[in-house]
Structures are given as structure tokens and as C-alpha cells.
Amino acid sequence: MGDAVPLNDSTAVVDTVADVQARYVATPESTEQAAAVLRMATERGLKVVPRGTATKLEWGKPPDRVDILLDTSRLVGIVDHAAGDLVVRVRAGTPMSRLAGTLFPKRQRLSLSTRLPVQDGYVGGTVGGTIAANPSSQLRYGFGTIRDLLIGVTVVLADGTIAHAGGGVVKNVAGYDLGKLLVGSLGTLGVVTEAVFRLHPAPSATRLVTVEVDQGEIAGWLAAALRRAQLAPSAVEVDAWNDGAVTVGVLVEGVPNGVVARSEAAARILGRDAEITVVEGPSELPDWWLSPATDAAGTSLRIAVPPSVAGPMVDIVRATSARAGVTVTCRGSLGAGVLHAGLSGEYDVEPVAALVEELRELAAKHEGTVLVESAARDVHRALGKRGTDAFGPIPALPLMERLKHEFDPDRVLAPGRFAGAI
Amino acid sequence: MRIRTKAANPLSPLCTKLRSRIGAEKVVDDPTELETYACDGLAQYRVQPGLVVLADDADDVQAAVQECVAAEIPFVARGSGTGLSGGALPRADGVLIVAARMRGIKTIDPDDVCAVVEPGVINLDVSRAAAPHGLHYAPDPSSQQICSIGGNVAENSGGAHCLKYGFTTNHVTGVELVTPDGGRLRIGGRAAEYPGYDLLGAYVGSEGTLGITTEVTVRLTRDPEDVRTLLAAFETIDEAGAAVSAVIGAGVVPAAIEMMDALAIEAAEVAVGCGYPEGAGAVLLVEIDGPATEVQHTFEEVQRHCAESGAFEVRVAKDDTERALLWRGRKSAFAAVGRISPNYIIQDGVIPRTTLPEVLHAMTELASSAGVRVANVFHAGDGNLHPLVLFDAAVEGEEERAEEVSGAILDLCIEHGGSITGEHGVGVDKAKHMPKMFTADDLDTMQRVRCAFDPAGLANPGKVFPTPRMCGEVPRVHSADEARNDRRADEATPNGAEVF
Numbered sequence A: 001m002g003d004a005v006p007l008n009d010s011t012a013v014v015d016t017v018a019d020v021q022a023r024y025v026a027t028p029e030s031t032e033q034a035a036a037v038l039r040m041a042t043e044r045g046l047k048v049v050p051r052g053t054a055t056k057l058e059w060g061k062p063p064d065r066v067d068i069l070l071d072t073s074r075l076v077g078i079v080d081h082a083a084g085d086l087v088v089r090v091r092a093g094t095p096m097s098r099l100a101g102t103l104f105p106k107r108q109r110l111s112l113s114t115r116l117p118v119q120d121g122y123v124g125g126t127v128g129g130t131i132a133a134n135p136s137s138q139l140r141y142g143f144g145t146i147r148d149l150l151i152g153v154t155v156v157l158a159d160g161t162i163a164h165a166g167g168g169v170v171k172n173v174a175g176y177d178l179g180k181l182l183v184g185s186l187g188t189l190g191v192v193t194e195a196v197f198r199l200h201p202a203p204s205a206t207r208l209v210t211v212e213v214d215q216g217e218i219a220g221w222l223a224a225a226l227r228r229a230q231l232a233p234s235a236v237e238v239d240a241w242n243d244g245a246v247t248v249g250v251l252v253e254g255v256p257n258g259v260v261a262r263s264e265a266a267a268r269i270l271g272r273d274a275e276i277t278v279v280e281g282p283s284e285l286p287d288w289w290l291s292p293a294t295d296a297a298g299t300s301l302r303i304a305v306p307p308s309v310a311g312p313m314v315d316i317v318r319a320t321s322a323r324a325g326v327t328v329t330c331r332g333s334l335g336a337g338v339l340h341a342g343l344s345g346e347y348d349v350e351p352v353a354a355l356v357e358e359l360r361e362l363a364a365k366h367e368g369t370v371l372v373e374s375a376a377r378d379v380h381r382a383l384g385k386r387g388t389d390a391f392g393p394i395p396a397l398p399l400m401e402r403l404k405h406e407f408d409p410d411r412v413l414a415p416g417r418f419a420g421a422i
Numbered sequence B: 001m002r003i004r005t006k007a008a009n010p011l012s013p014l015c016t017k018l019r020s021r022i023g024a025e026k027v028v029d030d031p032t033e034l035e036t037y038a039c040d041g042l043a044q045y046r047v048q049p050g051l052v053v054l055a056d057d058a059d060d061v062q063a064a065v066q067e068c069v070a071a072e073i074p075f076v077a078r079g080s081g082t083g084l085s086g087g088a089l090p091r092a093d094g095v096l097i098v099a100a101r102m103r104g105i106k107t108i109d110p111d112d113v114c115a116v117v118e119p120g121v122i123n124l125d126v127s128r129a130a131a132p133h134g135l136h137y138a139p140d141p142s143s144q145q146i147c148s149i150g151g152n153v154a155e156n157s158g159g160a161h162c163l164k165y166g167f168t169t170n171h172v173t174g175v176e177l178v179t180p181d182g183g184r185l186r187i188g189g190r191a192a193e194y195p196g197y198d199l200l201g202a203y204v205g206s207e208g209t210l211g212i213t214t215e216v217t218v219r220l221t222r223d224p225e226d227v228r229t230l231l232a233a234f235e236t237i238d239e240a241g242a243a244v245s246a247v248i249g250a251g252v253v254p255a256a257i258e259m260m261d262a263l264a265i266e267a268a269e270v271a272v273g274c275g276y277p278e279g280a281g282a283v284l285l286v287e288i289d290g291p292a293t294e295v296q297h298t299f300e301e302v303q304r305h306c307a308e309s310g311a312f313e314v315r316v317a318k319d320d321t322e323r324a325l326l327w328r329g330r331k332s333a334f335a336a337v338g339r340i341s342p343n344y345i346i347q348d349g350v351i352p353r354t355t356l357p358e359v360l361h362a363m364t365e366l367a368s369s370a371g372v373r374v375a376n377v378f379h380a381g382d383g384n385l386h387p388l389v390l391f392d393a394a395v396e397g398e399e400e401r402a403e404e405v406s407g408a409i410l411d412l413c414i415e416h417g418g419s420i421t422g423e424h425g426v427g428v429d430k431a432k433h434m435p436k437m438f439t440a441d442d443l444d445t446m447q448r449v450r451c452a453f454d455p456a457g458l459a460n461p462g463k464v465f466p467t468p469r470m471c472g473e474v475p476r477v478h479s480a481d482e483a484r485n486d487r488r489a490d491e492a493t494p495n496g497a498e499v500f
């Protein structure tokens, strides 16, 4: 049978999603095979969770049930890198590191994260997982997020329908932009099997300018001054702990001469204590730049506020966490106003849930939101007891639920994972 | 005094209701006045709307939509009516809801680098209002002096500078809309992102089929420190194409890189006397912007690539006045073609940039074998072609031939892996071409989105999709009990061996 898909029984601990044990693991090698898996699952009433390299499989709420893990590890390969058009078409299971490795020799990149290593042999997240999880990227200040770079997508719906949207060219307004709906959908709307991205030329020179200040608010002033200047940095990041200094990092990329002048101008804005680092590879970036705010076991909050509020928000996160008795790392795009608060160490879940609600109230005053990106099951439970969830209040939730119903009426894909009843 | 007799308008009851609800002066049913709304920028399609509502605010829009919903009457949104795909083409049996009077700029916020505007605000007015703060609104369609932000959001409009800065979708962070069931909804806001599905991403570019925008929050962009512009003249299109490839291949991202061919240059010359170099088979207009040191380096590189690719003349603008002069020919190009041809079709297609020379040759062949002329103006950096197919409607059969060539150009775009529209949208004009680019399943999946927003199919029906999709019943909200049942159903699952 052409549609036959390798499917194995599973009892392995690795085949769990937020402690929910999967029964089977399917490893389709093509879009058609992925469609066959989903069709079968729908017919049999089985629930499916797509899986890349499982680096962000805990994101969202724990799914109600997982029967099949649809693993994309055999759905790999660069289909076409049209270097002259700055476009790449790639299968969804392809590791991001492999994609970066293909683009690097052509001096191009997918402008997401400077963390993405280009060394061989590293297995990081996959293309599909990155689309579905939508990790906030450092380069969003200069280049937007994956939603701004994704120009075409192939997706399989729960009933096995194979759909394409967008296309192979950067400029294209034919039809609805389904790709954007899949960004951050955590596998609940469909399984991405192929994606097309717009690329950027890799910069020929990079410098990082850093400074330590006392408070988030001061960091915010610096970010405001950088916004007023015309230096066009690629990233404006912040790093802070419960107490101590707040570090601001400004990434300047471009041609060598330009980068020298711009990094010096940025250093003048950041003040006397600013330091300039010439970056020739990821190893020259500081540790905080290279690691996420939370380890896998911790609770990760994603706080999005208007840019002018980002600095003060760092102070608020520090103060409220201290009151809740939680150790926090606050890191993210000070420039764009998207921060991560990583809660770690030993803590009780009740104060964490209360902290989330407190932060939500404060953020809401400025049209800001707090998403619990990942957390242990008991934190989700504590949020539920308070009548909220990881996603918090969403005005358009009923519309999102209708959308889910149109795409996946039988709730085959990761039921319970997303906002509200999705 | 003139007495007009008019046939009973089937929308009369709706008209009466609406008038009492929002005020008589905002509801137009006078046939002469209705006729002025019969078309948008694509004048070959004309339909006199059943009724026109001139909304002053979101309440008016909502009232109009609610009355339409109650009476099951379709409605179409309109901004400035400059659309080039018939997106705002009215329905004779429906209501045209015009947002053009909603022109308030509510906020220009230099700290959050954003603006909050009503949908009828003219694109350029946002940049004008932001200018004192050294900011501007980046998407700059050539129609920016007349088109509305609401229309831009609906079309996901682009402009010459979107190669570097992106399209409308990359600059809108929030909208308020009246949903097709008459509700009010806010998606997004001032922050860069919001939890949940990216509905905004689907809404931008949906051509008025998912609701009517009543407020838009856009990101503003810092003015660049330096801008440099050059015009390079080449003897052939191939040389100009090679220059574009060389520039992009060198890792340069110009703010804009535009191309015009001999016929387009000729038209612009007649219309505005732009004084482009004589004997040019093609000109390239290249703009580099950004931090001064970067611009200086990059601009030199661009000049070198132009020279190496065979440019016989390169003009560099010394100041803003000279820059405006260089742009003048390009900006006038669409209208200018009217000077050398009584009629023309403005086509909008996209190809991978690297296939440019090949596609242009094929296009020339198409045109000459059909005996029509095609002038070419395009956003060369992103392969967005705007072939202008010239014809004389007075000459028997010429219009049909022009239509054929215009359609065949889209086929060429699709064959080369491109798109049937880069910025003008599908509207009513290109709905028939959608199946060439998308499968039935693709289109059906897109329409699932539509069913979620507009199950009754009242918002701008007949646009974008060649055939409507029947929407199922509105779902019940999934309950906690059902979730528990899902978990219990665990026991009933078959084993692996049986499945395959």
C-alpha cells in the first residue's frame, strides 16, 4: 500500500507529551503519508500530537489525550534553495541547524536567532516545530518573527486534506495567508509538512554592545534612545535576575565599516560603561545571549507589552517574583517589548499562579499580555482553579474556537493543548 | 425642477430602518449618487450598489452590518475605491459600506512607535502626521496619496519600498472590526504579539471577506539616516536584469529597485517629461537607505554592479529634489501609459526574480504574436511585474486580444513558480485564476477560515474565491465533559497491528 506508514507501538518514556503517554509513534516520510496517518486517526477516533525534536513539546497546556505521536524525523530535507531569489523550500522535519548549515555557505540565513548554531551534528528544533511553537526570536527587532519570514506552507488537516497556501515568491497576496494561522498553533490546526521562507543575506560583520544598569526602567530609557537613533540594530535585548544589574545588549550587523561606526554610536548612547564585542561566531556571544530564560523543568512566561513599557516591566517582574518567593530570569527583546520570565528553583505553584494573574493585570493596563509558554502540570491546574489558563483572557477566543472547529471538528489534533476549549 | 421616477428599490425596508438608526443623510439610495460608487479602480466592472452607507464611525458600520445580517443582505466594504481587482465592486442586491469618511488619526505615539487610525485615513496622511517625530508608515503603495489604510489592510498592500521593509501585514499590530455577524472585535493591539492564533495574519489581505475594519494600529518606522537614489540606463532589459541579480547576489537589500522598459519610458517621457537617458532599452531605479556608513558602502557597490552589467549612464540624485525627479517617471508610469494608448490593462503578477529575463522574453513573444504592445514597469527586486497591456477598444477584437495576452502573462507567472497577484489582490477580477494556482483542497481550506468568520457568507461574497463553500452549522463550545469523555475513550482504541 503506497500510503503505508511506519507506525510503532510505544511504551517508551520519551514518547510522552507533558506526562501523557502516547500509544503509537508514526514516522511518515511524505506529506501523503502524514495525510494517511491523520485520516486513519480521524476514522478511528485517535488523538494525534505532531512532534519535531521535542524541544518545545511541553509548550501549551497538557493535551487531554495522545494516541499517536506524529514524528517528523523522516520528513526531512531541503527541497530547493533558490539562492538567487533568497528563498528556501524545506520539509518540516528538517532540523533548523541543518537548514542554517545549508544557507551559511551561500552567505544567507533565516533571520530568527543568532543562537542557531551552524556547527555540524547539532540536532536542535525542527522547521515545523519552530513554526508551530513560534519561539520569540532575538532578531525580531530587525526582522520580525517567523510569521514575517514564512511565505508558503503545506499543511495536512485532521481529515487528511492536504492544503497549500502562499507560494514560492516573497510578494504574493493570492488567497488567505494560512501560514500565519499555523504560526504558534502548537499543532492544533494541522500538521505542517513543508515550508517556504524568505531569507536574508548573512551580515559580513557583527558587533554586540552591552552595558549594565541598575534598573529595568533605565534599560527602557536606553531602548527608547536607541529607537530614536537611526542605527537600525538587529536586536535590542535585556537580561536580568531577581536582583543585581540589568544588562542591555544591542546587536549591530552589516558591512564592516558601517558596523564599526554604528556600534560606536550605540555605545555612546548606552553610556560610559558600554562594552563592544566583535562577534565572529556564536561562541563570542555571552552565555545569557545564548540560552533561554528557563530550563526545561521551569515555568516560562512570555510577556508582550508595547515597547515603551518593556523596561519598567522588567522591574515589575523582578519585584513581583521576589514577593512570590520565586527565582526569576527575565530575558528577551527589550526593543520589541517581548520578554521571557523564567521561573526556576523550588517554588509552590499557588504563588506562581497568583504571580501570573498579577502580571496579567499590570500588563493589561498597557494592552499587554502574559502567556504561560510552558509549565508543569500542577501550575496549569492552579491556573485552572483560578478560572484562567495558560493563555489568559483572549477577546477573540470564540472565533478561535470556531476556527478550530472548521479545521478539526473532531478534535483530533492535540485536544486541550491550546486556549479555551481548543 | 426635475422630477425623477424610480423603480421601487427592494432594499427600501432596509433603507428606512437604517435611516432611522444612523441618520438619513448617511444612507444613499439616489440612483445618480449610487452610480458614482459602481466601480473601484478597475472600471471595466460596474455594478450599481443597492444602497450605500457613508459611515462616520464604528457604530454606523456596526448598525449597517447588523441590519444586513437581520435581512440576510450581502454587504461590501469600500475605502477610497482605488483597488485594481474589483474588490470593492458593489452588489446590486446589497449594501456598500463606505469607510472613507472615517478619517480620524487617533494617536501618533512616538514612544511606542505606533499610530492608531480610523480605516478611511489616507496612507500618506499617517506618514505626514508621524513626520514631526522622525517616523513614517513604511508600506507605500504608488496610490498612497489617495488609498485608505482600511483598503491597505484588506489588500495587504505593498509599495516600492516593501522589498526591504515588508508589506502591510508586517506593519499592522492590531485591528478593530465589525464581524460579519454584526459583532465588534479587537484583534491584537499595541504590543508586538498576542496569545492565541494569529487571526490578524489571516485578516490582513482577506479583501473585506472577513469583516469591516473600523480601527487600525500600525507600527511606525524610524526615518533612515541617509537615502541615496540612482537611475541606471541600459541598452537592453537583459543587462538591467543582470544588474539586479548582481546587486541582490552581493547581499545588498536595496530599499527599492524598480525597472521600466523602453515602452514604459516612452510613455513617462510623453506624460511628465522625466528626461530619462535617451536610447535606454531599460532603466533601473535603485534606492539605498539606512545608517549613513552602511549606505555609502552599499551605494558604491550598487554603482559598480550597474556599470559592470553594462549601464551606459548612471545618474545619482544629489538631493531630495533630484530624487523626486528620478522617481517622477516611475511614479507616473501607470497613468502615463494613457498618453500612448487609448486603453490599457494593468496586470499584476509575480515571478521568482531570477527568471525575469526568461519571462520577459516570453512575454515579448506573446505580445508580438498577438499583435498588442506591452509596457513593463516592475518592482524588480521581488519579481513583481506590472505589465501594461495596451489596446484600442475602438479597434475590433483588440480588447479581446489584450485580455488574452494579459491572462497568458499570469499563466507564465504560474509556470515559473510565481503568483497571480503581488499586491493588487484577487477581488472579482482574478477569482477565476485562483484554481490555476491552488487546488480545490487549498481553496476549500482557505474557505474554512471564512466559514469561521462569516458562516452566512454575507461579507463581500463573490470575491477571492471562484466558488463559495457551504459552511456547516456553528459549533457548540466544547465542554469539559466532552474532554473527559475523550480521555475515557482511551480504552476503545485499536491496537497497532490492526491499524496497518
Ligand SMILES: Cc1cc2nc3c(=O)[nH]c(=O)nc-3n(C[C@H](O)[C@H](O)[C@H](O)COP(=O)(O)OP(=O)(O)OC[C@H]3O[C@@H](n4cnc5c(N)ncnc54)[C@H](O)[C@@H]3O)c2cc1C
Pocket: A049, A050, A051, A052, A053, A054, A055, A056, A057, A058, A059, A060, A072, A092, A093, A096, A097, A113, A115, A116, A117, A123, A124, A125, A126, A127, A128, A129, A130, A132, A133, A134, A135, A136, A186, A187, A188, A190, A191, A192, A193, A291, A292, A414
Ligand atoms: C540552537 C537552537 C537555539 C534556539 N534558540 C531558541 C531561543 O532562543 N528561544 C526559543 O524560544 N527557541 C529557540 N530555538 C528554537 C526551538 O528550540 C525549536 O526550534 C522549536 O521551537 C521547536 O522545535 P521542535 O522540533 O523541537 O518542536 P517540538 O518541541 O517537537 O514541538 C513543538 C510544538 O510544535 C508542534 N509541532 C512540531 N512539529 C510540527 C509540525 N510539523 N506541524 C505542526 N505542529 C508541529 C508540536 O506538537 C508542539 O506543540 C532554538 C533552536 C535551536 C536549535
Ligand SMILES: Cc1cc2nc3c(=O)[nH]c(=O)nc-3n(C[C@H](O)[C@H](O)[C@H](O)COP(=O)(O)OP(=O)(O)OC[C@H]3O[C@@H](n4cnc5c(N)ncnc54)[C@H](O)[C@@H]3O)c2cc1C
Pocket: B040, B041, B076, B077, B078, B079, B080, B081, B082, B083, B084, B086, B087, B088, B099, B119, B140, B141, B142, B143, B146, B147, B148, B149, B150, B151, B152, B153, B154, B155, B156, B157, B158, B159, B160, B207, B208, B209, B211, B212, B213, B214, B334, B423, B424, B460
Ligand atoms: C494608480 C494606482 C497605483 C496603485 N499602486 C499600488 C501599489 O503600488 N501597491 C499596491 O499594493 N496597490 C496599489 N494600488 C491598488 C490600491 O490602491 C490598493 O489596493 C489600496 O490598498 C486600495 O485601498 P482603497 O482604500 O482604495 O480600497 P478600496 O478600493 O475601496 O477597497 C479595496 C478592498 O478593500 C476592502 N476594504 C476597503 N475598506 C475596508 C474596510 N474598512 N474594511 C474591510 N475591507 C475594506 C474592499 O472591500 C475591497 O475588497 C494602486 C492603485 C492605483 C489606482
